[in-house]
Amino acid sequence: MHTNEGEHQVGRQRRRRHSAEFKAEVIAACQQPGVSIAAVALAHGLNANLLRHWIIKQERAEATPAQVATPSNTASTDVKHDFVPVTVAPERNRDDNIRVELRRGATTVTVVWPMSAAADCAAWLRELLR
Template identity: 50%
Template sequence: MDRAVPGRRRRIHSDEFKEQAVQASQQPGVSMAAVAMAHGINANLLRRWVRERAQQRGDAVAANDKPVGFIALPMQVPSVPPAPSGEPIRIEVRRGATIIAVTWPAGAADACAAWMRELLR
């Protein structure tokens, strides 16, 4: 924020000021927005300066965007519990004077649930 040209609203910042702001934004754990506010500039302007400096240096990525490697972790495949073949599902529905009793195979519990949803609509 070195000087303003008369008749213009844009500020002209020195290369030293830009470099200082860019260097401050590249420190680990530092927010670019916080650095921009501390220097009295817009965060988007600081991001542009960082991008321009990276392009000038020929960096493929910005200095704080370090490539992350892939780490393969072993995973255990959860075992599927065996289908219950024991007791059947028994349902008794009462609506007024009407009583419906249904016995459904336990292995077809999904179909039983779908049937119940339709019945209770």
């Protein structure tokens, strides 16, 4: 297998072109558990940023329409939502409470925490968003 397509150029250095087979092999090496992209890039004489670009490009090509969030499918209950929309109130609550409003479909849940328990609220939100 060759990393470059074509013959080696003499003289001024040219941009290297890597075969699809080489790219697939290097990307597969990166997907092994516990493997560093930088280490794989170094072992193959590549820039780690270039290798990361190849990985992202392949992941986007493999993504199915159900995995890509679009306005038409964000209301679907079958899609796993990683983004939680948050509305920031322009004015502060008069009673100094933290108000969290969660929406999923037609269901809305409002949670009110006293400002004195802000750390507890943050811990609860971290656990909720795991």
